[in-house]
Amino acid sequence: MRVLIVEDDVTVGQYIVSGLKESGHSTEIASDGLAGLKIATEGDFDALIIDRMLPQMDGLSIIESIRREGNNTPVLILSALGEVNDKVQGLKAGGDDYLVKPFAFQELLARIEALVRRSLLNEDETSLSFGGLFMDLITRKVSRGEIEIRLKPREFQLLEFMMRNTNQVVTRTMLLEAVWNYHFDPQTNVIDVHMSRLRQKIDKDFDLKLIHTVRGVGYALQLSE
Amino acid sequence: MRVLIVEDDVTVGQYIVSGLKESGHSTEIASDGLAGLKIATEGDFDALIIDRMLPQMDGLSIIESIRREGNNTPVLILSALGEVNDKVQGLKAGGDDYLVKPFAFQELLARIEALVRRSLLNEDETSLSFGGLFMDLITRKVSRGEIEIRLKPREFQLLEFMMRNTNQVVTRTMLLEAVWNYHFDPQTNVIDVHMSRLRQKIDKDFDLKLIHTVRGVGYALQLSE
DNA sequence: CTTCAACAATAAGAACTCGCATAAAATCTC
DNA sequence: GAGATTTTATGCGAGTTCTTATTGTTGAAG
Numbered sequence: 001m002r003v004l005i006v007e008d009d010v011t012v013g014q015y016i017v018s019g020l021k022e023s024g025h026s027t028e029i030a031s032d033g034l035a036g037l038k039i040a041t042e043g044d045f046d047a048l049i050i051d052r053m054l055p056q057m058d059g060l061s062i063i064e065s066i067r068r069e070g071n072n073t074p075v076l077i078l079s080a081l082g083e084v085n086d087k088v089q090g091l092k093a094g095g096d097d098y099l100v101k102p103f104a105f106q107e108l109l110a111r112i113e114a115l116v117r118r119s120l121l122n123e124d125e126t127s128l129s130f131g132g133l134f135m136d137l138i139t140r141k142v143s144r145g146e147i148e149i150r151l152k153p154r155e156f157q158l159l160e161f162m163m164r165n166t167n168q169v170v171t172r173t174m175l176l177e178a179v180w181n182y183h184f185d186p187q188t189n190v191i192d193v194h195m196s197r198l199r200q201k202i203d204k205d206f207d208l209k210l211i212h213t214v215r216g217v218g219y220a221l222q223l224s225e
Numbered sequence: 226m227r228v229l230i231v232e233d234d235v236t237v238g239q240y241i242v243s244g245l246k247e248s249g250h251s252t253e254i255a256s257d258g259l260a261g262l263k264i265a266t267e268g269d270f271d272a273l274i275i276d277r278m279l280p281q282m283d284g285l286s287i288i289e290s291i292r293r294e295g296n297n298t299p300v301l302i303l304s305a306l307g308e309v310n311d312k313v314q315g316l317k318a319g320g321d322d323y324l325v326k327p328f329a330f331q332e333l334l335a336r337i338e339a340l341v342r343r344s345l346l347n348e349d350e351t352s353l354s355f356g357g358l359f360m361d362l363i364t365r366k367v368s369r370g371e372i373e374i375r376l377k378p379r380e381f382q383l384l385e386f387m388m389r390n391t392n393q394v395v396t397r398t399m400l401l402e403a404v405w406n407y408h409f410d411p412q413t414n415v416i417d418v419h420m421s422r423l424r425q426k427i428d429k430d431f432d433l434k435l436i437h438t439v440r441g442v443g444y445a446l447q448l449s450e
Numbered sequence: 451c452t453t454c455a456a457c458a459a460t461a462a463g464a465a466c467t468c469g470c471a472t473a474a475a476a477t478c479t480c
Numbered sequence: 481g482a483g484a485t486t487t488t489a490t491g492c493g494a495g496t497t498c499t500t501a502t503t504g505t506t507g508a509a510g
Contacts, residue, residue, distance in 0.1 A: 196459055440488075
């Protein structure tokens with residue numbers, strides 16, 4: 001992950017830089033507004049961290065400027081406690097998130113990673129489709145052919161994972177990890193139950209079944225046996 | 226993650242090795258039982274993948290041998306379909322998990338990572354405690370002082386995260402990521418609700434409150450204000 | 451080919467989770 | 481310091497998710 005930090009306070013800047021490096025990300029730093037804008041425009045970053053108050057050109061202006069150029073890189077705005085603490089203004093200018101100094105580094109990291117994840121999703125794919133099944137990740141709607149299918153949250157998550165791993169067996173362990181966020185065996189048949197409900201909605205009214213069970217192993221989303 | 230693979234079938238062995246490498250793990254491979262035992266004893270691995278049937282010394286004997294030496298590295302046993310498929314026997318010998326060939330690589334990866342995660346936890350701690358609060362991660366029981374506290378799954382996860390991050394502020398964003406596995410803002414007060422219920426159980430009947438809210442930022446588990 | 455055991459599917463009720471609405475508390479403004 | 485505003489707390493109902501129990505299916509053994 002490549003991150004540009006625009007921050008005039010050297011202490012804060014270095015704190016962020018070293019933290020991000022430790023987390024395996026690469027960084028670049030600018031210490032005034034104009035330099036920041038220049039680097040942001042020229043380089044290809046996954047995210048920008050921009051202080052609100054900067055010499056030469058303030059943070060919000062940088063954001064407005066790069067947005068005008070059609071650059072949609074996610075931006076996290078930093079603002080010191082005591083500065084005009086107007087989130088709305090920052091977000092209006094085109095910031096994606098807002099963090100008040102002083103902050104815990106873990107918090108910054110969590111937010112930046114969340115931003116990048118969101119922006120990557122949006123860039124590549126706002127939807128998934130397979131074998132006539134269509135899933136809109138934004139509106140959270142699913143359809144097969146012309147027929148709209150209403151899914152509950154868990155069912156949606158389950159199907160999303162299956163659709164991201166088509167034509168291969170996904171095991172119960174994998175599903176527990178990915179969909180349930182369980183790192184232990186719940187000793188029940190939760191997965192079977194939900195898979196059953198999903199089948200009712202996805203496959204029941206169609207001749208071509210998409211969900212297949214692979215006995216002793218798991219399930220697979222594929223066109224044929 | 227350093228993994229030792231003990232497998233005589235070269236095809237299978239290479240398949241695992243290359244898969245693990247792609248996932249960013251480092252590997253070593255032994256193709257018979259004795260060699261495997263030697264490398265396992267001398268090297269420092271995060272996990273072992275051991276085939277059950279091996280030339281020179283079978284898989285179960287290797288496991289028994291290294292366990293006798295007090296080595297607790299997690300072991301995943303591989304067994305071919307058709308071999309005596311006795312999970313219990315494998316686990317008794319000291320294996321931590323069991324996988325039948327043929328398997329999808331994703332499955333192996335998921336299991337190995339789960340094992341390592343568990344073992345890392347277990348190495349330091351099968352339990353957490355803080356300020357009189359005690360949490361058993363295996364039995365999933367919680368107590369404060371002598372009083373046992375019954376928590377629901379979400380409450381348990383929430384408290385677990387708090388106990389792993391004591392004496393610092395955990396923000397809602399962090400909680401959403403870690404406990405809810407959400408990468409977006411649900412625009413509701415889910416966290417507040419669960420935090421409230423957790424408080425009822427953890428703090429209500431005690432003078433010393435452990436959960437503190439940090440207004441505008443999040444929550445913290447700490448002894449004093 | 452039949453029987454048996456293991457595994458999977460499903461229905462239904464119990465338990466849990468969530469989100470709203472309202473209350474309470476903290477902070478800000480004047 | 482009083483009122484206004486923002487932020488947090490909590491009771492409760494609606495809807496979702498999970499567990500259990502039962503039935504159905506598959507593959508292996510005899």
